[in-house]
Amino acid sequence: MTMAKTLLIYYSADAAIREICEDSYKYGEIDVVELTETYDRGLFEVATLGALQALAGKSSVIDKTNIDFDAYDTVILASPVWAASPAPAINAFLRTTDLRKREVVGLLFGSGRTCTIAGDILRKRTALAGGSCRSIVCVPPRELKKNRVDLFSLLKKSAPIAAA
Numbered sequence: 001m002t003m004a005k006t007l008l009i010y011y012s013a014d015a016a017i018r019e020i021c022e023d024s025y026k027y028g029e030i031d032v033v034e035l036t037e038t039y040d041r042g043l044f045e046v047a048t049l050g051a052l053q054a055l056a057g058k059s060s061v062i063d064k065t066n067i068d069f070d071a072y073d074t075v076i077l078a079s080p081v082w083a084a085s086p087a088p089a090i091n092a093f094l095r096t097t098d099l100r101k102r103e104v105v106g107l108l109f110g111s112g113r114t115c116t117i118a119g120d121i122l123r124k125r126t127a128l129a130g131g132s133c134r135s136i137v138c139v140p141p142r143e144l145k146k147n148r149v150d151l152f153s154l155l156k157k158s159a160p161i162a163a164a
């Protein structure tokens, strides 16, 4: 029998969140893949162009990933909430990846109503990529950054958003 393996695929423009995601491998059988944009947006562009692109449902250009999904039981796709939407890099990933027969857990860095809206969008775009969202969880960035909190204990205690 092989060990259960989890893959965390994430995008974040936030250095602290990126560090928390990269640290996830410490908590078990987890591989971590960061989605990166070919064009490195500065913080000003995140708040202006990034938010507009997210709101309009646009994709950005991301670096190619080469993921063997068969190697994992669980795939977590993590994105910040920008203007009540997933980030453009996540849209790009979902539009260039075949997720047929894959179950995905959506993890959103955000809170409240805007996170629920972003979750519904993420669920739909995952379905358009052929996959299905097993659940969507909102984690407020503030809680994530609190000392000694790891991504997976937060995931476990957070209540998933019900499918619309």
Ligand SMILES: Cc1cc2nc3c(=O)[nH]c(=O)nc-3n(C[C@H](O)[C@H](O)[C@H](O)COP(=O)(O)O)c2cc1C
Binding pocket: 011, 012, 013, 014, 015, 017, 046, 047, 048, 050, 051, 080, 081, 082, 083, 084, 085, 109, 110, 111, 112, 114, 115, 141
């Ligand atoms: C342009 C922009 C728009 C945002 N919009 C929302 C929002 O609608 N709802 C929310 O809960 N958080 C929102 N946030 C906060 C992000 O969720 C938070 O910045 C993120 O989790 C941190 O990672 P990031 O730097 O990749 O955005 C927004 C942040 C930015 C920069």
